[in-house]
Amino acid sequence: MTPTQTIESRHPTAASDKPKAIGFVRNDVSGSAALRHATEVQRHAHLLGYQYVYTIRPPVDVDDPVAYALALASGLGVQVIVVFALEHVDCRPALICDEGFDLETVCPQGTWARSAQCVPGVGMGAA
Numbered sequence: 001m002t003p004t005q006t007i008e009s010r011h012p013t014a015a016s017d018k019p020k021a022i023g024f025v026r027n028d029v030s031g032s033a034a035l036r037h038a039t040e041v042q043r044h045a046h047l048l049g050y051q052y053v054y055t056i057r058p059p060v061d062v063d064d065p066v067a068y069a070l071a072l073a074s075g076l077g078v079q080v081i082v083v084f085a086l087e088h089v090d091c092r093p094a095l096i097c098d099e100g101f102d103l104e105t106v107c108p109q110g111t112w113a114r115s116a117q118c119v120p121g122v123g124m125g126a127a
Helices: 027-047 065-076
Strands: 020-024 051-056 080-083 102-105 110-112
Touching (some): 020 027, 051 065
16 A cells, blocks of 8 residues: 555444534634634544534624524534634633533644533523
């Protein structure tokens, strides 16, 4: 085999078997690098093996961009939110993880596991 050949898996993974992820890029954080950050977020999610669903870029007039992203993530039924850097979640991974999502960062590469389990169709909080 030459170095340019690849070996295909005998057990291909269907897209539905992969955890779903969305990207979250805030223009107020990324500034002129927002488009590059969105591309890097999507690339990072694919490299980690996620089924990439969508990139959320909240409008500039949204009062709480993190809550905006969480609402969309819940509606899309994703398990993972990928950001370029922690600044996109106000340097508080718990904002994402306490809502039942894993958080991935591109720079520096990091993973924060969900601290709550989301049940589809059931909101978080006390019973």
